[in-house]
Amino acid sequence: MEPWMIVVILGAAAIVYALMLPKRQVNKTADKEQMVREVEATLEQYMADIERENEELVELIGQMKQDMTSRQLAQQEQLAEMRQRLVQLEQQHTQAETRLSEVEQGNRLAASASALGTQQETAAAAQESGQSAANDTETGQEEAKQPSIRDRYPELFELHAQGKSMEAIAKFTGLQKGEVQLILQLAKREGSL
DSSP: OOHHHHHHHHHHHHHHHHHHHHHHHHHHHHHHHHHHHHHHHHHHHHHHHHHHHHHHHHHHHHHHHHHHHHHHHHHHHHHHHHHHHHHHHHHHHHHHHHHHHHHHHHHHHHHHHHHHHHHHHHHHHHHHHHHHHHHOHHHHHHHHHSOOHHHHOHHHHHHHHTTOOHHHHHHHHTOOHHHHHHHHHHHHHHTOO
C-alpha cells in the first residue's frame, strides 16, 4: 500500500471516529439526565412514603392520647365512686358503733337497775326481818342462815383489798363495772367493808 492511501485510510478512520465521539457524549448526557430523573422520582416516592408514615404516626399518637384520656376519666369516675362508698361505709360504721354503745349502756343501766332493785328489795326485806327479828327469834335464825355480801363475792373483795380498780375487778370477775360498784356500796352499808 502506498503511503498516501494509508494517510487517507487513517484520515477516514479519524473522521468516522470523530463523528461517533459526539454521539457518545450525547448518549452519556441523556443517560445522566435519565438517571437524575430516576433518582428524583425515587426521592419523591421516598419523601411521599415518609410523609404518609408520619401522618399515620400522628393519627396513631392522637388515638393513643384519646384512649389515655378516656381511661383517665373512667378511672377518676371509679375513684370518685369508691370514695363515695367509703364515706357511706364510714357513716354506717359510725351509726352502728353509736347504736352498739347505746345498747350496751342500756344493758348496763338495766342490769344496774335490776341489781339495785334486787338489792333494795333485799335490804328492805332485811330491815323488815330485822324489825321482826327483834320480835321473833326465828327470823334472827333465818338471817344467820343468809350469807353476807362479803361471803357471796370473796374474789371481788380480795381484789378490792389489793387496791385494784373497779375496771380491773369487773374484768377479772366477769361482772359489770356498775355491779362491782353496787356490791361495794352494799358492803359498806352492811358494815363488812
